[in-house]
Amino acid sequence: MSVVIEGLTAGYGRTPVLRDLDLVVAPGELLVVAGPSGCGKSTLLRAVAGLLPITAGRVLVDGEPVRGTSRDRAVVFQEDGLLPWRNALRNVELPLALGGVGRPERRARARAWLARVGLADFERYLPRELSGGMRQRVQLARTLAQGPKLVLMDEPFGALDAQTRAAMQELVVEVLRETGTTTIFVTHDVDEAVRLGDRVVVLGAGEVDVRREAILAAVMG
Numbered sequence: 001m002s003v004v005i006e007g008l009t010a011g012y013g014r015t016p017v018l019r020d021l022d023l024v025v026a027p028g029e030l031l032v033v034a035g036p037s038g039c040g041k042s043t044l045l046r047a048v049a050g051l052l053p054i055t056a057g058r059v060l061v062d063g064e065p066v067r068g069t070s071r072d073r074a075v076v077f078q079e080d081g082l083l084p085w086r087n088a089l090r091n092v093e094l095p096l097a098l099g100g101v102g103r104p105e106r107r108a109r110a111r112a113w114l115a116r117v118g119l120a121d122f123e124r125y126l127p128r129e130l131s132g133g134m135r136q137r138v139q140l141a142r143t144l145a146q147g148p149k150l151v152l153m154d155e156p157f158g159a160l161d162a163q164t165r166a167a168m169q170e171l172v173v174e175v176l177r178e179t180g181t182t183t184i185f186v187t188h189d190v191d192e193a194v195r196l197g198d199r200v201v202v203l204g205a206g207e208v209d210v211r212r213e214a215i216l217a218a219v220m221g
């Protein structure tokens with residue numbers, strides 16, 4: 001799934017956060033958008049997801065303008081959003097159930113994805129019984145079980161310790177490469193950006209920071 005952003009201006013209230021932004025994401029690419037807090041990273045993700053109205057310009061996903069949310073586009077947030085009264089398996093099943101997938105199929109898909117993220121033995125555990133990294137694995141399984149063509153990740157590992165974060169980074173890259181899912185990953189961490197991205201775009205004050213982007217490109221080789 002391709003993403004083409006043309007002249008995007010978007011924000012909250014009267015002050016735009018993004019200004020006349022142009023960006024292209026190729027099918028299957030893992031693009032990392034890096035930059036300091038307040039530069040527009042999350043605003044960009046919300047605009048692509050269809051969660052935020054666009055003031056000017058347009059966002060095209062596979063050539064079609066974004067006019068709202070879609071099951072083909074999934075968002076992964078820093079907060080895992082798991083329902084505390086549902087175990088890991090039933091949390092992964094939930095969006096499939098809401099989408100009308102029958103119980104046998106959704107249960108099989110949920111179990112397969114929990115196994116893929118290393119949680120086959122934890123399907124009956126409630127969120128409070130899981131570590132932060134394990135909850136993020138459940139969130140990743142829940143997202144990918146839906147079969148999205150585009151995944152938008154908003155600093156999903158920001159609250160994890162360094163060791164768990166590194167393990168999650170490896171898992172995400174491995175799984176997304178396997179599925180060929182187009183991904184836009186937002187982070188303020190330069191090391192994470194270099195480690196994860198096929199390509200890194202740096203934002204600064206709502207625009208592409210060409211100078212810093214060139215420095216990162218040189219570091220990535």
